[in-house]
Amino acid sequence: MPTAATVSPFRFFALHVVRTLRLGPSLVRICFGGDELRDFHSHGRDQSLSLFLPHPGQEEPAVPVELGWGSPRSSEAESGGGWWQGWRELPDDVRAVMRSYTLRSLRTDAAGATYEIDIDFVLHGVEPGAAVPAGPASRWAADAAAGDRVLLLGPAVEDNRAIRFRPPRDTDLVVLWGDETALPAVAAILETLPAGLAARVWLEVRDAGDIQDLVTDADAEITWLVQDGAEISPMALGALREAQLPPAEHPYVWIAGESGCVKRLRRVFVQERGIDRRRVTFVGYWRQGLSEEQLREQGD
Structure with missing residues (x-):
């Protein structure tokens, strides 16, 4: 250590x-x-x-x-x-x-x-x-x-600022969304969730062959969305607007992937579903049409 x-x-x-x-x-x-x-x-x-x-x-x-x-x-x-x-x-x-x-x-x-x-x-x-x-x-x-x-x-230390998934102790429902760039993070997060904790997960991939078997002790319901050439944002927005989440007093939301899509999904949870914005973590892993070099030039 x-x-x-x-x-x-x-x-x-x-x-x-x-x-x-x-x-x-x-x-x-x-x-x-x-x-x-x-x-x-x-x-x-x-x-x-x-x-x-x-x-x-x-x-x-x-x-x-x-x-x-x-x-x-x-x-x-x-x-x-x-x-x-x-x-x-x-x-x-x-x-x-x-x-x-x-x-x-x-x-x-x-x-x-x-x-x-x-x-x-x-x-x-x-x-x-x-x-x-x-x-x-x-x-x-x-x-x-x-x-x-x-x-x-x-x-070099286990608990560091480059870990963003930090649900409050009173969390009784975890909601996750990610595109394929966030799939490794979602898979790793699911492996850390305790038995019995309710979790609802949406994952978008480009091809049905990219769907994986994910392991978790949580009471997790995982929905895979295959883009198959479709735009990513409408697919995720429609699925999450229609979803019936289990009742929870203290939900925590983590969403990561394409920056524009992440921002729109955050509005769904905060403005439409009324989840406290302090309990929503959102991370833009990439932005449509821009390279990582271009994002750095813009300060993102």
């Missing part, structure tokens, strides 16, 4: 691909390992991570030298903002691709040290003839192989 000497709740981890598993037409699970994972600690749920990926032809992601593979970990470099500026100053076609993901799961040894983590990737546009070509992260994930190197910015 981290000690009081831990400077920051987050640090960099040099990792490599251990194996990959295709989960469906649009989803692939990649297992990462590395000695530095012994200092990786997380309570799970919707734990957010930043992943740095190499460009084609690079053996490892290009980052400021003090963060690279084989460099000793410096608490000052990792907790300060200097690395960000150094990363931004690298040429666009050299600088590591940075993308945000959710921890799907982790595995620990008998001593409690993490030795593997799983991250699920959505593969957009990698199929032949795709209307919108794949971005660099999807292309990397589609071709990832054992031994490929990445850099991860992740948690």
